[in-house]
Structure formats: structure tokens, C-alpha cells
Amino acid sequence: MDLLAILRIAVRALTRNKMRSLLTMLGIIIGVGAVIATVGLGQGAQQAVQDQIASMGTNLLYISSGSVNKGGVHLGGGATKTLVTDDMNAILKQVPTIAEAAPGAGSSAQVVSDNQNWYTRITGTTPQYFDIRNWPFAQGGSFTQDDVTRATNVVVLGSTVQQNLFGNADPVGQTVRIGTLPFQVVGVLQAKGQSGLGQDQDDGVYVPITTLQKKITGQDWLQYIMASATSQPASYAAQDQITSVLRDRHRIRAGQDDDFTVRNLADVAQLADASSQVMTLLLASIAGVSLIVGGIGIMNIMLVSVTERTREIGIRIAIGATESDVLRQFLSESVVLSLAGGLVGILCGVASSMAITKLLGWNILISPTAVVAAVVFSMAVGIFFGFYPARKAALLDPIEALRFE
């Protein structure tokens, strides 16, 4: 019998018991739908993380002052005072693959406008910081190199701070107080939302590094240096060069631990990627279990069907159906069931993904690979779970089968 005839017979047999076929398919529909939606969800999350890291700049190197071992006592990260602005200048001069660098040191303080106040993070840095981090301004702009040199009292506000102090009014040119000192607002950053870790990235203000060091904290060391390499491949070489420059400058002898850490954000990106991949896999495998349950449902219904149609099978064998004819007939029924379920499941998965995107605002990516895999897998489920009942039918004794009431 040709394939088309087999399929036609299978479809007709299934439509005879519409309700039963539909309920059997439901297992596969839910399974495939769940796989599509969860994989989409996982991939969406992965994409979001990647986008965020990309927006931070994947060529980014993050040099932080490290822990140090003082007389057997290990002090925590950021405990050393050895990382200074001159280190940054040396890196810029000696490592050719570093395009830009910006220092970072921070404190926290009450920021006060005319009638509002807000406790927030204060970061001291240079104008390059906003370039490196790729942070655009909503209003005004950055303070200048000149401001850094002269340690003027100017400030850039994060959007959360701006909202809390000024509401919707334009704060550029206004004065805020940090501690006891008045600062002129020169710019407001665009809102960036939460970071991957749920931190509000907009809750902070930025002042020239010199102003912070001389007028607010009174400390001349840095907590970190951010540097951007000319390209991502170059960032790995730059990482090593920075290490050797800093070891040299900090006079660390061979065998001694670094008193700083150089992190490549490409590594961080990979790590984040890997963790969201594990998450996706986990979700998909849970959803996959429901596919297997759906497959068992198919097997169950096919066994019932074979018993019910024992006589039909007997007739078919008597008039010349071979074992493989009968096997193919029942196998095609289970494959049609599971494949139809798979296709409907894809529609349900895509629809529910779109609903989630709309209602919860989560990012969902439907990958063609997942769709193809769902189709192939549901077909495999049909063949795997349909084989035993089909074989049972094919091996029936025609004499017994014809006598079956």
C-alpha cells in the first residue's frame, strides 16, 4: 500500500473517534506547547542577559582593587589602597590595545535639592566613563575633563535620583547639595532599568573623580578602573598586559598574589550565558517529561484500539494484508496522532509565548530549531509508543481474530 493510502486510512480511523483522538492528542499538545514556551522563555532570558552585557560593552575590562594578605589575615576585596589614578594613566600609556579607561571610586551620601532629598551612591569618575559604559544622556551632558582637572562641583544624576529630587522638572543648571557642598547639575542619564541582578542602575550620581577624592571622601585610591579594549579578541591580551603593568607598578614579586583583579566582561557574559542555558535545559526537560506522558497516552489508546478492532485486523490479514501492512497501518495512526498533536502544540506554545510577552512583558524568543525539534520529537514519540500496539496487531492470529466478538 502506498503512503498516501495508509495516511488516508489512518486519518479516517482516527476521525471515527474524534473525542478520543482529541484527548489523546492533548497530552502531546500540552507537552510540545510547554517545550516551545519554556524554551522560548529561556532563550528570551538568555537574549536579555546577552543584550545587557553587550550594552555594557563586551570589550570591557574591569580592574578592581583586590584582597591582600596582611600578616596572615586575608582582607576582603577592595581593601587595598594601592590602585590609583596613575595606574590608569600607565595602563593607557603602556597597553596599546586599551582604547579608553575611566577610574571609579564611590561613597554614599544624602543628596538634597530645594525641598527633596535622596540617599544614593556617589561615583567619582571621568567623562570617559559614560562613553565606555555606553550610557546616553537624557538631558544635558557629561562634566568635562577640565572639571576633573579643576575638581569643580558638578554632578550628573541618574534618572531615579532626578525623579526623586526634581520630579519631571528639568534639573540641568539647578543646584543640589551633597553632604554640605553645593553641586551644579550638568546632565541626567537615560533610564536603564534594573540590572541582571535586580539592582536599580539609575539610582546614583556621578561627580569628577578629583572632586570626590578631595572634597567628599578625602581618599586618593580607586576602587576600580574600567578600560575598554579595541576589540574583543584584543581584550584577552590586554588583560595579561594590564596584569603585568600593575604588578610592576605595585612592586609585586614573583610568587606573590596580585593586589587587584582584572576581569574580562566577555568571561562574565559567557558565564551568564551558560547559566541561562542550564536554566533553559532544565525547563525544557521538565516540559519534555509531559511529552513522554503524552506518548504513554497514545500507547494506551492504541492498545485499546487494537483490541477493539481485532476483527477488522483479522479480515485484513485474511484478504492478504501482510504483517508489515498491519504494522504500518497502526504505526501511521499513532504517528498521525502525535504529529497532529505536535503541530497544534506548536501553535499553542507560540500563542502562549505571545500572551506571556504581552501580559508579563517577558522577552520570549521562538527559535526555529525548537519548533523543528518539537515536530521531530513528537513524531519519534508516535513511532516509539505506537510500535508495541502496532506489533501486537500485526502478530494477531487471523483465525482467532476473525472469531473475536
Added chain:
Amino acid sequence: MATLAQVELKPVALAVAAPAVIEVQDVHKYYDLGETKVHALRGVDLKVKPGEFVAIMGSSGSGKSTFMNMLGCLDKPSSGRYILEGTDVSKLEKKDLAAIRNRKLGFVFQGFNLLSRTTALENVELPTLYAKVEKEERLKRAKEVLELVGLGERLDHFPSQLSGGQQQRVAIARALVNKPAILLADEPTGNLDSRTSVEIMQIFQELNEQGLTIVLVTHEPDIAQFAKRIVVFRDGKIRHDDPVRQRPHAADVLKTLPAIDED
């Protein structure tokens, strides 16, 4: 009982003219039912020549059903040989037996055994589907045989919309569609009233006159009379094997029976 002349002359004449369609040699069949062994056939020999019309009779348990299943290649003999049109089918694989059932044998059952919710035409088409006949040829043949049994007007009827006699005629059409060498009928009139039974026998007689070899199992002597030869089974052996004298024509018998509305 047959006269001496008939018994002597006929086999000799036919043996020269044509080889047997069916040749069964010393066939035994045992069923192993765990503790007990059933000896269903105890050495059966039978030859059926082309164009014969054989009725097999016997009480239940006589082995006639077992013999019929074996003739139909649904079952294999435990020992002995069964040669069908020169092929020793007792040695064939399952797959080849399926092909023989499909192409050389036509089955008609007591319970009609049509596929429900499948039209008359599709039921008749089914064997050609397994024989991998082209679609157009399938349709042509199925229509031809349905017209042959007088159901050319009811191609699209479902079995539930047909009377018993009509259903049996669909089954006969299905048995004929692959142009078999032999028609095997297992109590084909068992579920039918007497008039319809004779109508079915009329079809069988007409088919036989056109050259089709027919083997029929029945326990009704009236029905067996329409055949040309009666073989009686008892206790797994053939007890009688006689030609039919004064064989009635089903068409003539029908005229004597009161008409029954079928439709």
C-alpha cells in the same frame, strides 16, 4: 449415491485435462492446548480440479473448519503437504502466504466480515490495495465485480445500510476482485434466510459455470446440493466423497420460493 460410471469416468477425464488446483496429501493437524493435545485432522487427502464446486460437510468438531483454515492459508498443517496451483504452500513464509491469500484465494465468511463505516466500493477495493494495483484499475475492477453480483447501484452504501444478502454479495465481490483461482466460502448462508441463501447459491453456481473453482463449507444438506461434489468430514478424516446427483439449479429453485421484499 453416484453410479459407478460417474465415479470412474470423471476423475480420469479431468486428471488428464488439467492438474489439480488443490492437492492435499496426508495432512495432520494437532493443537497443543497445554495439557491436552487435540488431533483435529488425522490424515486428509483431497484433490480439487479446476472448475469444481465442492461442498464440505460435517458436524462441529469434525475438522472441517480446521481444514478450511488450512485451505485458506490462515493455518499450516502440522504434517503433510498442501499444494495450491503447483506451489507447496505448507513450506511458505508468512509474507508469501499473505500474498497467496491476497491473489489466489477469495474468502467469503458466515458473518460477512465487511469493514463497518466503509462503503461497499471501498470494502471491495481493499484486496486490490494490498495487491498494489493502480488506483484507476482498482476502481474499475471493484465496480465490475460489484455489478457482477448485482450491486452496481449501491457502491456508496455502508454495510449497515445493506441487507444480509446484499452484504454477503459485497463480500463475494471482495473475494473476486483480485481474480482468485479458488473461492473459499465458510458457511456463507449461515446467517441468511432460505430465499436469500438460494440467491447466494445462484451467484455461486453462475460463477462456477464461468470456470471459478469453489470450495464451500456448510452444514445444511439443501445448500450442499447446489455443489457438484460433497465431501463429508468426521473425526478429522474424510468419510464420504461423492458427486452430486440431480443437482438443482438455484435459479429454478428461486422461482418456486415466495418472493421476499429485501429493500
